[in-house]
Amino acid sequence: MGKNKFVIWTLIIIIVVGGYFGYTKFIQTPEMQNGGTTIDTSASSPKPEPPKSDSNTKDNSNTVNNVSVSEITRDMQGQYVTTSGTITTISGGKGHTFITLKDINNDKTIKGVLFRQENEENTGRKELLEQNAKTDNIVNIEGKVDIYENELEIIIKKVY
Known part of the structure; x- marks a missing residue:
């Protein structure tokens, strides 16, 4: 053994x-x-910094600029902005919602589109747009500046 x-x-x-x-x-x-x-050296080494955004790039999706409707330009294509105004027109087609947003300080307008898929993912935005269109209340919109058929528009992501 x-x-x-x-x-x-x-x-x-x-x-x-x-x-x-x-x-x-x-x-x-x-x-x-x-x-x-x-x-x-992991305790003392610096953490990698996120890439710095070049102001000349079209997609500054990490930053949301607060601007008036009249300040939105073609140079801002691809940038996310928050703007305010009153809804002068609202229409729909194929589940999408289209608006015209008027600057609160002047007559400058911009088109906005809320795509059906965006609304289905986070319901209530279309209804909020419709309510504000009826009452002429000021609405805040956050979205991506785009150019469609040679006109500026905002692809709407948030409404409040």
């Missing part, structure tokens, strides 16, 4: 030691495998 215990313990030790060395070799960095040492 003594010889069998010795063989079993020897096998257990070989498995444990082999597993340990196999594991440590698996997690070693290339510097460690070549006999070099590494220093853990």
